[in-house]
Amino acid sequence: MTDQSVLDSSGCRVMAHSELSKDFGIAAAKVMDFQHFNEREWDVAGKVSYGANVCQYVVNYKGAQIIQNFAIILMEYANLPPMQKILDNKLTSLPREDFVKPIIWQLLQGIVVIHEAGLIHRDLKPDNIMFHNIFGTENVIVKITDFGLAREVDIQTGAGTQCGTPLGMAPEIMMGSNQYAGQQQFQTGYNNKVDIWSLGVLFFQLLTKRYPFEANNIMQLINIIQRPIQNMPSNRSYQCIDLLKKMLQYNPNQRVSAKEALNHEWFKQDENGQQYQIDPNTTINNHPLSTLGLREVIAYSYGYDWINQPQEQFEYQVNSKITELKQHQSELIAQDPILNRGVQNVNTPTIQQPLNIQQIPGQGYQTPTIRTPQYQQQQNNAPNGGVAYNPSPQIGIIPGKFHL
Incomplete structure (x- = not known):
């Protein structure tokens, strides 16, 4: 099927x-x-x-x-629209800070894993961030996708190819790295801090629905990007802006790492200043920021405005979209008995045929x-063909053909 x-x-x-x-x-x-x-x-x-x-x-x-x-x-398979849909939607108000916070926290968790695997994504942008409703719940998580520009990085030499989306591209990619001669890795290339810059740009976009730097061409962007950001988001908490500034540091030597960002005070309290209840048993799966609410993701993604339209109309729109989503999920689940309904939703079923x-x-x-x-x-x-087979790898050649 x-x-x-x-x-x-x-x-x-x-x-x-x-x-x-x-x-x-x-x-x-x-x-x-x-x-x-x-x-x-x-x-x-x-x-x-x-x-x-x-x-x-x-x-x-x-x-x-x-x-x-x-x-x-x-x-x-992520069953909700990409983050870009929220930014393109002009009918809703700017996302609440408490809506943005779990998104950035989850993305930083993903970036930590990417960086610890010795990789740089190099193209973190709203189109490459998907929302996913966990089957059978009202919870939503984000997922980083598209590794088309990603690459492995050598700690000593860094990376050197200019790539990525220009308005989200780190300064050291656009300008070269020789100006940071105090650090060896910046003499010959850039490191994974470029992903922190790109996430900082995405962070800024979620708070404002605009880029921190606007330019008509690369040369103009290079000139603008060296100056302090003049139009920081307004009506946001001090801790929120402080983390944003640390992620958008022009000099990568002064820019926070993903792990440092996750330890920032902004992630330790809600918008009312109340500390999150975190204890030694708190994990990535039960952390207060580990999921988003489905209703809010639907509202921001599809332009359902709860401020400028009657409450009854807003509730009808959101409930109708959720009903449509759940119906589609039910149809898929009925066809797919091996679907993982858990929060992680990342386990691959055992494959019987050798891959x-x-x-x-x-x-x-x-x-x-x-x-x-x-x-x-x-x-x-072929006997002794030099190919090692694993009966249940996470990734490999799928036996048989798909019926497309």
């Missing part, structure tokens, strides 16, 4: 569908011409889809298949390789 609803499409003939696979359950299927298949995205995503690096706030890549001239990547996984000598990490079904069969039949 396949649900072929198109989630997104763009140039390069890349399309995403919701897909029901007997091996992985409900997933998002990214379909593209094979010539546009990004091996780096696949390899990098594998590092945050395996073992200790799996995080509920990072989309888990499940598998891939080549069919004729198309490459298909399966990843976790094509290449073991790197001397390393514990398994790098997935994409091959045609015919080539895979040859490898399966």
Whole structure:
């Protein structure tokens, strides 16, 4: 059974569908011409889809298949719109600070995992942040997706390629890093602090629905970005603005890391100044900021204004959209008995057929390789072919074909 609803499409003939696979359950299927298949995205995503690096706030890549001239990547299915929809919506008021706080906290948790895996995302932007309603609950979490520009980073040399979305791009990417000659990593490249800058820009956007820097071209942006931000958000708490400034520090040496940001005072109290009840038993799953409310996400995403329209009309709009969402979820669940309904929603069911996984000598990490079904069969039949098989990896070649 396949649900072929198109989630997104763009140039390069890349399309995403919701897909029901007997091996992985409900997933998002990214379909593209094979010539546009990004091996780096696949390899990098594998590092945050395996073992200790799996995080509920990072989309888990499940598998891939080549069919004729198309490459298909399966990843976790997020059932709500991307964050960009909130920013594009001009009908609602600016998001409340207590709505923004769990979003930033969850994204920082995801970034910690990405960085601890030795990766830099390099393209954190609202289009790459998905909302997901946890099945059977009124709770919502965010998920970082799209590792097309991500890469591994060497601690000594850093990274050096200029990439990313210009208005969310860190200064050291745009301008080069030689001005920070006091630190070796900035002499030859940049490090994972570029993701903190991009998240700071996203943070600013959620508070204001605008960019912290506006420019018509790269050169103008380079000139503006060196100056202090003149239009900081108003009517926000001191702690909120303090963290925002620390994330948007021009000099990466002075910019906070993801772990430092998570320890900021802003995450320790609510908008009324009351301390969150956190004890030694508090985990990432039961932390007060670990989820968002579904009703508020729906209202901000679909432009249901609770301030400038009658309350009854607002309630009707929100309830109707939630009913529609729950109905769709029920239909999917009915078709998918292996769907994980838990908060983490990241576990991949055991695959009975052997998947094509290449073991790197001397390393514990398994790098997935994409091959045609015919080539895979040859490898399966070849004795001592040098390919190590794992009966239940988190990522690999999906047996059989999808019915697209």
